[in-house]
Amino acid sequence: MNLAESLALVYKGKLLTAFDDMAPFLIDWRKRYKGKAIAVALPASAPEVSALVKWCATHKVPVVAQGGNTGLSGGSVPDSSGRAIVISLTKMNKVRAIDTVNNTITVEAGCILQNLQDAALAVNRLFGVSLAAKGSCTVGGNLSTNAGGVQVIRYGNMREQCLGLEVVTAEGEIWDGLRGLRKDNTGYDLRDLYVGAEGTLGVITAAVLKLQPLPVGQVVAMCVVDSPKAALDLLALAQSQLGGNLSAFELMSNICLDLVKKHNPNAKIPFPDAAWTVLIEVSDLHSEQSAVALINRLLESAFEAGCIADATISQSLTQFKDLWSLREDISEAQASEGKNIKHDVAVPISTIATFIEQTNAAIELAHPGIRMVVFGHLGDGNLHYNVSPPSDRTGPQDEDWFMGQQAAINLITHNAVAAFNGSVSAEHGLGVLRRDEASRYKSPIEMALMRKIKHALDPDNLMNPGKVLSL
């Protein structure tokens, strides 16, 4: 009896072992990492996950928990050893409970983010995290990578949404920490340890998450600014005036919008010649009118203070969506331009203008003609600091050459991030993509603390081994 047959005996649920059936679970979304597995299991409940993990613990078989498999750092696919089993949580996709007085929703890990958002909407509430992959990413993956997105400035990361967890530990025990409490100081913060651990300490099977009051009025303004420094002045103004009404603050360089226009000629770019633009979203609980009044007041003072050169405000839902789509389409436009080099970095907000200026200059000096595709969540100090090849070297024959520059470009970027006391992974997690880079920039003391935690909760190194940190 081989391992897969032994597993099938304890696990009565759906188990994929055929090469073709397993294939979609063994390659990551960006098609950078391709692995192998004994089997892919699709459990339908926490006890089923528990049985699986207990079996794995007994047989010393690695466990790779997987949600929507949309991660950008390769954290959700097994390595090429073929020793692991993949536990896909996608069948555990139920909304278990909604409490509109406590403003909480209890969902299983495999629940697709969009479905969670829709369930909140159905009871007149907002779920505070949204991101491009919302149609296929899952809550378990969002929690395990502590996902961010455009609303972090208002509601925080995934960690801030989470009040309680259900987790299958490395021993296969079920920890029921599904408490829907705003305050609970009764011991160590196990919840936040599993959040962001990318499945390396245990498998998240369900969560209690916060719901927010649903904004009634929303408006977005696109503003022309001279520089990231001017964008920071605008941010300070927006924060001091808008407080909890400021729901997004995004920065884009002109090259981002040029790419969007190039790959979607129908895109309407209000200020095609602007060096930098900022997208500001204002949300109001009362009315669209109030939201418009707030943004008008902000833009007035911004003009007065000289931090914006021009601006346009969405006048309809269509315009609202059109302006947002300019921001949302950047990644796809950049992908249409061929392979590119992505960075997901954060620095203290006060240093972001200097960071961009110095790092752009350093990369452009070392790699003439290279295009810096800089955009992101300025209000969180988080940039998607991406790099595309020179515009005359975008053919398929240039890809190998360009990707050959990746290590050097990563090094310049991440050395700069470290110099600013920043983060080499702001919202995408480490997976395998950023694992070694992160450990290079962290102190030996911090790495030792992380290894102690890992060893304490997963002594046999069976939970998503090789991700987050190497042992």
Add this chain to the structure above:
Amino acid sequence: MNLAESLALVYKGKLLTAFDDMAPFLIDWRKRYKGKAIAVALPASAPEVSALVKWCATHKVPVVAQGGNTGLSGGSVPDSSGRAIVISLTKMNKVRAIDTVNNTITVEAGCILQNLQDAALAVNRLFGVSLAAKGSCTVGGNLSTNAGGVQVIRYGNMREQCLGLEVVTAEGEIWDGLRGLRKDNTGYDLRDLYVGAEGTLGVITAAVLKLQPLPVGQVVAMCVVDSPKAALDLLALAQSQLGGNLSAFELMSNICLDLVKKHNPNAKIPFPDAAWTVLIEVSDLHSEQSAVALINRLLESAFEAGCIADATISQSLTQFKDLWSLREDISEAQASEGKNIKHDVAVPISTIATFIEQTNAAIELAHPGIRMVVFGHLGDGNLHYNVSPPSDRTGPQDEDWFMGQQAAINLITHNAVAAFNGSVSAEHGLGVLRRDEASRYKSPIEMALMRKIKHALDPDNLMNPGKVLSL
């Protein structure tokens, strides 16, 4: 050479060893716990703390970190063995940096909360946590107990204020995690593990904390409600209308205000006959006028919806302070009434009315004449669910009798809390006071996980031993 002399050799700072000098550091604020120590050290820097803890690790001497020593659960004083040294962080009280663009402040652990608040105010910012002991409690203690207070509904607990930490580990190493980033997904959440750990995993020596935009206009309304259920309806209305402008939502039973009046005849109680009152604070970034408009609109709809019977709004700063002082003076008034039994509990907000009704009834049935002094942060599901003796048994001769009821009353209360999936310590931590009760209500799996963490980070059990969990 005894241990104190050996310690004095490595530690050149201030070291107290005389009985009288040490005395104030060896008894807790409520005078419930009195301990002994080899010495009390007052280091002035993280390297000094590091040297002390290294010496303790070598000599297997327990370390009790202490801030303002205002904790309510006995977490900050050593046990009676006399083996420990107390490290008072009060000399490490500097504000190291303020960054008004990043909206962060970097402070040492011994900085008094009021001084932190004042430093924020001086740059036109708000620090989001405030509590009664602010004049003497310290940031390190606030972080180690994950302190709460009246603004949690708007800004969250101490944990939510914290972006980065500097910690001296159990080995005496300095972990520099002083990052001021809004997003950083590069490994395990060590920060949130030290926050709320009450010094049992390491000693917090400094922190990077968030600053908030400073509200310009503030107004408070006192509302009469028929019941906690009606208060919940009012809360729902307030949340849906006010969002980020709702900065406090406090519930008080009539007996609370009766006690305030009794012990301060000058107190102005707007509605002396109301069974329950709610204090709602609205904060606005623009003007007092806007804040008043918001509260007026809320009260109008609350009257219409029938969830309030009467209300008054502060018309001046004096009235604002007077109304707040009614809430703030409850604890002192109750203390003036003699010894009392305190609980700091949280339940899901949706169950709080039922919790109060059922638990009050159960306690009153078992202990006739007992007075339930129920008040707290309704918007967080957090009640200071306190108990005073019958009004005819408040003399000093009754104290022993009354405190003899404590275990039985605790049991009824905390069993009820557990039945509602609540917390036996919402914002005061476990210390020794709630250590064993918390472990009784937690699952063996959760306790085992906590012990694994403790063992991993403090294998010799030298960091504040006996607090949070018994080994």
